[in-house]
Amino acid sequence: MAQVFLSRSRKPANLIWYQAWLRWQSTSPLAQPVHDVSPADRLEPRAPVVVTPEIPGPRSKELASRLGQYQNTDAVHFFVDYERSQGNYVVDVDGNCLLDIFTQIASLPLGYNHPRLVKAMQKPENLATVINRPALGSYPPVDYVERLQNSLLSVAPPGLHQVQTMGCGSCSVENGMKAINMAYQRRIRGPRPYSDEELQSCIVNRSPGSPKLSFLSFANGFHGRTMGSLALTHAKWYVKLDFPAPDWPIAEFPQLRYPLEEFTQENQQEEQRCLEQVRDRIEQWAKRGEPVSGMCIEPIQGDGGDNHASPAFFQGLQDICDETGLYMMFDEVQTGGGVSGKYWAHEHFNLRHAPHVVAFSKRMLSGGFYFADELRPTEGYRIFNTWTGDPSRLVLLEQVIKEVKEEGLMANATLVGRYMLDGLRMLQCEFPGLVRNARGLGTLCAVDIRDANTRADLLRKMRNRGVNLGMCGVSGIRLRPSLLFKRRHVDIFLDRLRTTLAELK
Amino acid sequence: MAQVFLSRSRKPANLIWYQAWLRWQSTSPLAQPVHDVSPADRLEPRAPVVVTPEIPGPRSKELASRLGQYQNTDAVHFFVDYERSQGNYVVDVDGNCLLDIFTQIASLPLGYNHPRLVKAMQKPENLATVINRPALGSYPPVDYVERLQNSLLSVAPPGLHQVQTMGCGSCSVENGMKAINMAYQRRIRGPRPYSDEELQSCIVNRSPGSPKLSFLSFANGFHGRTMGSLALTHAKWYVKLDFPAPDWPIAEFPQLRYPLEEFTQENQQEEQRCLEQVRDRIEQWAKRGEPVSGMCIEPIQGDGGDNHASPAFFQGLQDICDETGLYMMFDEVQTGGGVSGKYWAHEHFNLRHAPHVVAFSKRMLSGGFYFADELRPTEGYRIFNTWTGDPSRLVLLEQVIKEVKEEGLMANATLVGRYMLDGLRMLQCEFPGLVRNARGLGTLCAVDIRDANTRADLLRKMRNRGVNLGMCGVSGIRLRPSLLFKRRHVDIFLDRLRTTLAELK
Known part of the structure; x- marks a missing residue:
């Protein structure tokens, strides 16, 4: 319960900070970040902030129902404001800011709007690659x-x-x-050449x-x-x-x-x-x-x-x-x-x-x-x-690889992954029966939850606490953070996971 | 023979124009075209220009041999300078400028570097869509x-x-x-629900x-x-x-x-x-x-x-x-x-x-x-x-559709297609046996050539005359111009096709 209280009590301070960040973000173009030790880090919100009673919020729900006219939307979690999302944080259309540990089904290497990628895409020669997609x-x-x-x-x-x-x-x-x-x-x-029979039979x-x-x-x-x-x-x-x-x-x-x-x-x-x-x-x-x-x-x-x-x-x-x-x-x-x-x-x-x-x-x-x-x-x-x-994807990948090498992001994955796995093992001891089989390689970490229903509850509660997670297997939670995921992000994640597990115990 | 002479004699004038165009292009950013009746048209070269004895030229060949270290390149025709290509004209890495009637295997609706698409992609919110590809x-x-x-x-x-x-x-x-x-x-x-047998058997x-x-x-x-x-x-x-x-x-x-x-x-x-x-x-x-x-x-x-x-x-x-x-x-x-x-x-x-x-x-x-x-x-x-x-493709498609509607490009396809088909039928009469089965709907036109070998010759010769074409079937030529293809482009194509057919007769 103490954890719940702590986690709740943080909200107002975060909210004030977050609102300031939103104002700052709208006046400071992403393309010109303060180039410092790690420019990408400087742009990120400090912590998750949830401003609607639950996620998806009203605007996400309204958009989903509009999209529902044209296709099945049962797999839609929430609608995203990609322009405002930054680093490890995804901002939804209701203004909620979530720590994203699923990163678009494990497909964003450097989180959202990395300044390096923004910069690369502003170059005219790279724009031409986007516009004129070649055969x-x-x-x-x-x-x-x-x-x-x-x-x-x-x-x-x-x-x-x-x-x-x-x-x-x-x-x-x-x-x-x-x-x-x-x-x-x-x-x-x-060494024999293709036979006529081969060449003709394959067609049908x-x-x-x-x-x-x-x-x-x-x-x-x-x-x-x-x-x-x-x-x-x-x-x-x-x-x-x-x-x-x-x-x-x-x-x-x-x-x-x-x-x-x-x-x-x-x-x-x-x-x-x-x-x-x-x-x-x-x-x-x-x-x-x-x-x-x-x-x-x-x-x-x-x-x-x-x-x-x-x-x-x-x-x-x-x-x-x-x-x-x-x-x-x-x-x-x-x-x-x-x-x-x-x-x-x-x-x-x-x-x-x-x-x-x-x-x-x-x-x-x-x-x-x-x-x-x-x-x-x-x-x-x-x-x-x-x-x-699509060669325009290679333009971006080139920048990702540079960042990985220059910032030592593979070593980071090893260290942060180990730190996260240790934390998950602690929780496993703290909540026996509820959390099992903590495992991982780098940041490819996972745990199993008691059963599928409890997992569903947990994912929902975590999302409402500002942490977006994925699932796997019968009752597993799949962690797929970006390469920019650091110990401070792990701390936020574990803290909120502990609070949630205590509620589910 | 007269045709050959004519076509050759045009080259120097075109070359001078083309070189001026290249200079102009490098000083005039594509994003700020002269907005006039049809801005896209104004940016285009006036005619194909071939500056190497054959296509692929030496630079394309060199690049192909370098790429050949990493993959089979037998399907590579030539390397393209996408930044310099414009409208219906593709510019290759050797500086050849070809009228493109194959448009990246029929995948470029408005040709190359259409100012509308360039402009759309320069907007920061659209850039964010490219960089943060969503699930x-x-x-x-x-x-x-x-x-x-x-x-x-x-x-x-x-x-x-x-x-x-x-x-x-x-x-x-x-x-x-x-x-x-x-x-x-x-x-x-x-109305019956899925059976357990169905749910389990599908997995294997x-x-x-x-x-x-x-x-x-x-x-x-x-x-x-x-x-x-x-x-x-x-x-x-x-x-x-x-x-x-x-x-x-x-x-x-x-x-x-x-x-x-x-x-x-x-x-x-x-x-x-x-x-x-x-x-x-x-x-x-x-x-x-x-x-x-x-x-x-x-x-x-x-x-x-x-x-x-x-x-x-x-x-x-x-x-x-x-x-x-x-x-x-x-x-x-x-x-x-x-x-x-x-x-x-x-x-x-x-x-x-x-x-x-x-x-x-x-x-x-x-x-x-x-x-x-x-x-x-x-x-x-x-x-x-x-x-x-990929929603960033819809950003571009939205602009394409606007252009199609505002510029009446479907009606253009009907008219230009009919004009092209008439021209192909004329050539069919002029070169019986060599050209057959002229057919088309809109600009989706085609003819059959005497045999596969003659077609290969024809495609090579046409490319060396500055016209890029595709093939289909056993001996067909497939025309897949962009929606910006006009009568003047048809004239250039038919003129060079006639010259080439005369050589092959």
Whole structure:
């Protein structure tokens, strides 16, 4: 109760500060921040402020009902004033200012309106990139090679030197799969040219041109929502129901017990069990005449529940791939971009060699995938579509990467993540039964709440206290802060979480 | 030969003008054009100018070889200086200035650097939309409803009031299909709630949750390259080979004889034959236990060869859909946006009622689809992904639509298209055997060239004469100018085409 009181008592002071900040913000253009130690920090509000009795407030509700004329809006949380949002704080249309630990489903690397990005987009040459979106595969812009080098290639996963941009995460996974299927068929075909039968049958979706290949995925995985990527996705019913899907092999993802250090042996056995299942599935589908060309896996399963596995498990998967000739794709759409403490989460696994494909999107701002030389298409137009990405996103990504490097934001993610995880573990001790399985890598942290209903309550209460969170799995809370998230933000989050948990106990 | 001489003799004068234009352009910011009758026109170069012996020139080649370190570049035509390109003219990195009649694979409605778009993007509130890309389905921006109303909804196809944005054309078709499959299953299920079996089986790609539904498409159709949209695509081998695909029904698209008015009866019979095939396929797949939930068709097949069919054919298809309970999706990714003389090409067909889905992308700048009320999802997160489009594209689209309305650009497309088609018919008479089947609706014009090799020669020669063209089908040339294309541009195009054809005769 003391916590509630404290948290409430802070409000008036914050409110006064916040109103001053709003006034200041409207007179001080974002593009000319005080350039100091960390200019981005200086622009941010000091704490969350909630000015309506609940969120969504009346204006959000009114806008949602207007939007409801044109589409289903059940997934709308609240409407945002993007111009006013700043750093780790999202400002909604009712004037509420929330600490955002979900950052547009993990897709804003530097929070809102980072001065560096604002500045980059004001340059005329960059504006031209926004206005004249090219068909990138046929008419790339003059600075495209340089852009790629300064952005995506400068943070390529070790061992991978090829890259292809795409529009979104689903398309990235789909095209990663296509690159794998081409390489797989090339290996089988050997040096012989394409047969007429292949060239003709593929046009009408028939083998041998459209071969009966399958692709292995994992229970609780999430890889996208177009037909191919959805076939690899095993998430909530509303993602899957009513959509036809190919019958491809699915293996279980290890369900580890936490804290990991206490259940070493059990977890090892669990991972071994899953690895055997993978072998088994590959054999089964080969016998069926639908050989598995590759597998797709998240380094940490996100939507499916922030499920971790050990480096040994991933090494084991790579061994199986090498033995059976499968290609391995990491889906780093949610885990990439530095938040794990390394640029790519799979770098934590000490693999013997690079995976064949690493798909990305979200906080990389552009979709796409890195791929092994072996997977490079041998003809033009094989991996292609009208836009194949958007170079204006690389303009922004270049600035993000500069900021990450200059401000040491990966080290920050490691330290802040550890601090946040420690805090979550404390709460787990304080509220046994209510909070479980605190886990994390960098700031990719999560806890499980007693049950789905309690979680829903908690998310609502936290939002009304000015903290925006995401969920995952059956009853998990998924923390996806920006790379600018600092200890002071963790303190605010933990303080309000503690207050809320005390109410729910 | 006279033509060649004429065309050559023009070069020096153009070159002098062009160099002056380049100087003027670099001192006169694009954002402050002379606001006159048509400001966009005033900014444009007067004619194509080619300054290198061939295109791609040395700088394009060098950049392509550098890009070649990181990806296959066989589809790269040349590198573009987007800042310098203007209106209907694309300027490449070697300083060549080409009349662009392919406009980034038909995706630039107002050509390059239209002053209206430049101006819109300079506004700080619009910049914020570019920088803070939202998870649109959950956290829409404050002005989203208004943006939708002023852009997509203001040009909605008659009878359709629901709209969902998406990232690209493939995703639009995929999600249109999903909306159809949901509605189809809802109709079968009736008022009963989802069964546990459905909810559980869908997670692992099994029926009844993932039902064995099929989707009908047409030979030579092109609908995208992700697994679901690719299953509907029946294009060149390099689009299809090596990728597994579901065995869904494919019907023939009518192959009409031109000029249409001379072959009325033959063409009627051909369309009747195709309609019967459609009926037949629907029955066949129903018998197999994989009922057809819907069909997807382009109003004019683009990539597949600019194939037209009569309004009667499309009316016949709608009749079949109504009788058999199929949902009908028009893929207007290439035909939408006003170039047909109406905003949507299917509006030319006098259908009895609106189609169920109209998918768009390309010159609409944003992907997405309009859909019938009946197709509206009944739960949130059913049609969803992280970004579900990009509101900054709607900022631009709003300006495009304003320009289309204020400058009468649809009427322009009708008139200019007719003028261009007349010119192509003249050339067809002048070069019988070499040019065939001139056809068009608005500026969506095409001709067939003697054979694929001659076409390749022609495209290369035309590019070296300063005209950038696209191809379609086996030997077709696809004309996809911007909405700003005028008679004077047609004259330049036809003049150079005549010269080139004379060389190839």
